[in-house]
Amino acid sequence: MFINNKNRWFIRFSGWIFVIIFTILIGLLAWLSVHYSIKSDWTKPQRHTLSAASQAILAQFKEELLFRIYVTENESLKTLMQEIIAPYQRAYSPLITEWVNPHTMPMEVRELEIQNDGELFIHYQGRYEQLREISEETITNALQRLIRPENRYLTFLTGHGERSPEQFGHHDVTDFADHLRSRGFVVDTHHFAQQGDLPEETGLLVLASIRSSLLAGEMAAIKDYLQQGGNLLWLLDPDSHGDSAELLAYLGVEKQSGIMVDLNSQILGVNNPTLITLNRYTRHAIVADFAYTTLFPESIGLTANPPENWSQSPFLLTPAQTWLEQSPQQKPPQFDADQDISGPLALGLVLTRHYEVTLADDSTELLEQRVVLIGDGDFLSNTYLNNGGNLDLGLRLVNWLVRDEQFITIPARMDLDKTLSLHSLQASLLGLFFLVILPIALFSTGFIIYAYRKRSV
Numbered sequence: 027m028f029i030n031n032k033n034r035w036f037i038r039f040s041g042w043i044f045v046i047i048f049t050i051l052i053g054l055l056a057w058l059s060v061h062y063s064i065k066s067d068w069t070k071p072q073r074h075t076l077s078a079a080s081q082a083i084l085a086q087f088k089e090e091l092l093f094r095i096y097v098t099e100n101e102s103l104k105t106l107m108q109e110i111i112a113p114y115q116r117a118y119s120p121l122i123t124e125w126v127n128p129h130t131m132p133m134e135v136r137e138l139e140i141q142n143d144g145e146l147f148i149h150y151q152g153r154y155e156q157l158r159e160i161s162e163e164t165i166t167n168a169l170q171r172l173i174r175p176e177n178r179y180l181t182f183l184t185g186h187g188e189r190s191p192e193q194f195g196h197h198d199v200t201d202f203a204d205h206l207r208s209r210g211f212v213v214d215t216h217h218f219a220q221q222g223d224l225p226e227e228t229g230l231l232v233l234a235s236i237r238s239s240l241l242a243g244e245m246a247a248i249k250d251y252l253q254q255g256g257n258l259l260w261l262l263d264p265d266s267h268g269d270s271a272e273l274l275a276y277l278g279v280e281k282q283s284g285i286m287v288d289l290n291s292q293i294l295g296v297n298n299p300t301l302i303t304l305n306r307y308t309r310h311a312i313v314a315d316f317a318y319t320t321l322f323p324e325s326i327g328l329t330a331n332p333p334e335n336w337s338q339s340p341f342l343l344t345p346a347q348t349w350l351e352q353s354p355q356q357k358p359p360q361f362d363a364d365q366d367i368s369g370p371l372a373l374g375l376v377l378t379r380h381y382e383v384t385l386a387d388d389s390t391e392l393l394e395q396r397v398v399l400i401g402d403g404d405f406l407s408n409t410y411l412n413n414g415g416n417l418d419l420g421l422r423l424v425n426w427l428v429r430d431e432q433f434i435t436i437p438a439r440m441d442l443d444k445t446l447s448l449h450s451l452q453a454s455l456l457g458l459f460f461l462v463i464l465p466i467a468l469f470s471t472g473f474i475i476y477a478y479r480k481r482s483v
Contacts, residue, residue, distance in 0.1 A: 075113060076113045076114065076117050076162065077162065077166075077437070078437055079166060079436050079437040079438070080113075080114075080117075080162060080165075080166040080169075081117055082435065082436040082437075083166055083169045083170050083173065083436060084114070084117050084118045084169065086173045086432060087118065087120075087150070087169075087173060089120065089150070089151060090120045090121075090122060090150075091118060091120060091121045091122070091148070091149070091150050092121075092122050092123075092124065092148070092149040092150070093111055093114070093121065093122070093123045093124070093146060093147075093148055094123075094124045094126060094146070094147040094148075094149060095107060095111075095123065095124065095125050095126065095144070095145075095146050095147075096126050096127075096128045096135070096138075096140050096143075096144070096145050096146075096147070097125060097126075097127070097128075097143055097144045098127055098128060098129060098143050099127065100143060100144075103143060103144050104125070107144055107146075107160055110160055110161065110162065110165070111123060111165075113162075114165065128140055128143070138156070141158065142158050144160065145157065145158050146160055146165070148165070148168050148169065148172060150172045150173075151172075153172055154172075155168035155169075155171055155172055167208040167209060170209045170210055170433070170436075171208075171209065171210035172210075174210040174430065177210070177211075177212050177227075178210065178211045178212065178229045178230070178428045178430065179211075179212045179214065179225065179227045179228050179229045179230075180206060180211050180212065180213045180214070180228075180229065180230045180232060180424065180428075181214055181215070181216045181224060181225060181228045181230070181231050181232065182199075182203075182213070182214070182215045182216070182232045182234060183215075183216055183218075183231065183232065183233050183234075183236070184215045184216065184217050185217040185218065185219060185220075186236045186237060186238045186239070186240060187235075187236070187237030187238050188233065188234045188235055188236055188237070189234035189235050189261070189403055189406075189407060190215070190234075191203030191213050191215065191234075192215060194408070195408070196407065196408055196409045197404070197407050197408075197409070198407065198408055199234055199406050199407060199408070199411075200408055201408050201411050201412075202406045202407075202408075202411055202417070202420055205417060205420075205421065205438065206421075206424060209421070209433075211424070216228075218241070218243065218244045218247060219241075223247055224247060224251055224256075228251070228256065229257065229428050230257045230258070230259060230424065230427050230428055231248070231251060231256055231257070231258050231259070232258075232259045232260075232261075233258070233259070233260045233261065234261045234403055234406075235261050235262070235263045235403040236270055237265065240270075240273070245272060245273065248273060249273070249276055252276070252277075252395075252397075255381050255383070255393060255395045256395070257395060257396045257397065257427045257428065258396075258397045258398070258427075259397075259398050259400075259423060259424070259427055260397070260398070260399045260400070261400055261402070261403035261406065262281065262326060262328070262399060262400065262401050262402070262403065263324065263326070263401075263402065263403050263404070264285055264324055264325075264326050276333075277330075277332065277333075277336075277377060277397065277399075278330055278331045278332035278333050278336065278338075278377075279328055279329070279330045279332075279375060279377075279399055280328070280329045280330075280331075281326055281327075281328060281401070282326060282327035282328065282329060282350055282367060282371070283350065283352060283367075284326070284327070284349075284350030284351050284352045284354075284366065284367060285300055285324060285325070285326065285350065285351050285354050286300065286302050286322075286324075286325040286326065286327065286344060286348055286349070286350060286351070286371060286373070286401075287299045287300055287348060287349055287350075287351045287359045287361075288300075288301075288302050288303065288344065288345065288347065288348040289347070289358075289359075290345065290347050291303045298323070299358065299359055300323065300324050300325075300351075300354075301321060301322070301323050301324075302321070302322040302325050302344055302348065302373065302402075303319055303320070303321055303322075303414075304319065304320045304322070304342065304344065304345075304373070305318075305319040305320075306345075307341070307342070307343075308339075308340070308341050308342075308343060310339060310341035310376060311426060311431065311434065312341055312376070312398075312419075312422050312423060312426045312434065313341060313342070313419070313422065314434070314435070315435060316415065316418070316419070316422070317415075318414055318415020318418055318419070319414040319415060320405065320414050320415050320416055320419050321405060321410055321413045321414050321416060322373060322401075322402040322404070322405045323402065323404040323405070323410060324402065324404060325373055325401045325402040326350075326401040326402070327350050327367065327371040327372060327373070327401060328340075328372045328373070328374075328375050328399055328401050329372065330372075330375050330377065332377055335379050335380075336377055336378070336379045337377070337378050337379070338375055338376065338377050338378075339375070339376045339378075340372035340373075340374065340375055340376075341374050341375070341376050341398075342372070342373040342374030342400065343370045343371070343372060343373065344369045344370050344371045344373055345369060345370060346368075346369050346370050347369065348369035348370070348371055349361050349366045349367060349368045349369055349371075350366060350367035350371060351366055352365045352366055352367075353365075372401075373400065373401050373402065374398065374399070374400045374401070375398070375399045375400075376396070376397070376398055377396075377397040377398075377399070378394055378395060378396055378397070379394070379395050380392055380393070380394055380395070381393060381395060394429075396426065396427050396429075398423055398426075398427060400423075405419070405420075406420045417438045418437060418438045421433075421438050422434050422435075
């Protein structure tokens with residue numbers, strides 16, 4: 027085809043224009059890549075994105091947050107720590123990071139008792155948390171401790187066979203107490219015979235399955251604590267007695283006879299009919315938008331007719347197919363309409379009342395006293411705590427009882443998934459692509475280019 031000079035000049039001019047525009051676009055993209063950063067997490071478990079729990083905690087902060095990292099000229103350690111901290115920087119813009127070489131500040135290192143390379147200090151509103159092990163879980167727990175307005179003191183009663191927050195038996199609540207401490211609670215025990223009255227700073231008294239009798243003085247001290255507006259978490263079991271009838275009567279609560287049975291729990295693979303599973307909840311603030319399944323191994327039912335000025339609400343209700351078995355020795359259990367009590371049954375009760383307190387300036391403030399009774403203590407024990415949503419429910423209970431409602435909906439777990447799981451077919455396809463298809467494609471491309479160049483010579 028004949029191309030005249032005019033057309034040839036136009037083709038050359040168009041080519042130069044295309045080259046210039048293409049060069050400008052490449053330069054613009056290069057400039058944008060230097061000044062702006064866009065990151066996207068395509069992993070299924072979102073391993074490079076902060077978990078829902080971490081994001082919910084960061085949402086509580088309103089002011090500048092400082093991460094001060096003491097690390098030597100160890101580039102690999104710096105890179106690792108930066109990868110852990112970077113998601114927090116992206117999620118919270120008022121977060122400042124300072125990298126300090128501890129070798130240049132020996133006096134400061136001694137004062138802060140820094141022992142390891144790569145320790146992190148998180149500063150907020152004049153307070154700080156020191157971390158020697160750095161991970162999303164440790165950082166988020168430290169942030170939760172910092173954001174609490176003040177210490178929350180939890181006192182576990184001891185001396186009557188209760189579940190202990192300090193011992194490590196299967197029935198004890200050591201793991202639960204550790205989770206509470208990591209989130210800013212001060213967990214302690216109290217023995218009336220050895221320590222006298224309850225500490226004044228007690229924000230929540232926990233009765234974890236009393237099994238032996240309370241002395242008259244102990245009963246009077248607990249009643250006095252309740253009369254003054256103290257909050258209470260009481261875990262009851264089929265075999266927990268300890269003269270609890272008097273204290274229950276004071277609160278207007280009664281234990282129903284029998285042990286709860288739910289044959290439908292076998293659908294979930296549970297062969298124990300006395301293990302109650304809940305996956306639907308009431309609209310109470312404790313379980314608002316709560317979507318986990320909780321497990322209660324051996325439970326009793328509760329009814330309430332509280333005293334004047336108190337209100338009650340069942341916040342844990344069993345399904346209609348459950349019942350209170352009056353003959354637990356019967357194997358397998360069968361519902362007997364003449365003696366068994368049919369569901370739904372109240373497994374958890376909330377009691378509240380409003381009372382006035384006098385402040386330092388002689389003004390008064392109306393506060394809400396909160397009491398929770400649950401007809402099972404095993405669900406928070408070391409054996410069952412990590413099953414389903416038991417831990418989440420326990421943390422929700424405590425946060426609501428100490429009036430830290432802003433933490434109720436924060437999940438207990440970070441949901442960090444670091445594993446790569448592939449089916450056999452997926453693994454085969456991946457191997458086929460990298461070991462066969464990709465090498466053949468590269469070889470074919472090279473051969474085609476070689477053949478084309480040889481023909482053009």
